[in-house]
Amino acid sequence: MSTEIEIVQKFEVYKKQANDFAAKLSTLKVTDENSEAIVTQRLSEAKELIKAVEGKRTELKAPYLDAGRQIDKIAKELVEQLNLAYEDIRKVLLAWKQEQEKKRKEEIAQLEEGKKKVDKYYQDAIAEINQAKAPVDLSAVFVKYVKDFPGADVWGAHTEYANHILAEIKAAGGAKLKAIKEGISIVAEVREVAVPENIEEKAIQLEVAKPSNMRKVWKFEMVEKMQVPLDWLVLDDKKVKEFMAQAKDAGHLKEGENFMFNGVKFYQEDQLVVK
Secondary structure, eight states: OOOHHHHHHHHHHHHHHHHHHHHHHHHOOOOSHHHHHHHHHHHHHHHHHHHHHHHHHHHHHHHHHHHHHHHHHHHHHHHHHHHHHHHHHHHHHHHHHHHHHHHHHHHHHHHHHHHHHHHHHHHHHHHHHHHOOSHHHHHHHHIIIIITOOOHHHHGGGHHHHHHHHHHHHHHHHHHHHHHHTTOOOOOOOOOOOOOHHHHHHHHHHHHTSOTTOOOOOOOOOSOGGGSOGGGOOOOHHHHHHHHHHHHHTTOSOTTOOEEETTEEEOOOOOOOOO
């Protein structure tokens, strides 16, 4: 293959001709039939020079293009092979990561729901304690919320927290019973109970376990074409030109007349043909 200097040298002869022709063409004027003939001749000669330059360009580029195509072909085959393997294992990894993320979120939800369940149990118990008017009423509340207090099979990871709540229910019930016997009116309150450290640590661990190499990315697809703004749509020149050729053959495109179809106007404009 030629070096850069050799390539430049092969274009030197055209460079001088191009400069000369450009200078000549810039001085031409059309004032009568004779000057028109001269301009037409010069345009024809310029066109021939353009063809010669393009021919030389094609000739000199050919070996590079051939080599480039061969390089592209080999590289494409290798990349396609690697991409297939890459995509297969990437999908496997993504599926596994998604499953792990699903489990992580489920664990977080279970922790949150578990605490909500204990808190509701506490709130319901306090509400019924406040509704009690007599010791017998409190006795029924005691049976429902203390004697029949669920075990670890219900509270799970929040069993320790639930036991703290149980102590609060007992204390609130005892204070209410004393107030009833003394004829005093009191209102039991739902107190803030600290969540055990093991639950707090578990919540932190689950948050930290969020995968760092996964992220949500925005994609799009067209669903309702009629609702898409016109400036978002791109006219397909190739398809329009194919239709234009078919319409011309079918006689729909007539000399000197515009033709409208599907919101597209087909028209003619003058173009100078230089032979």
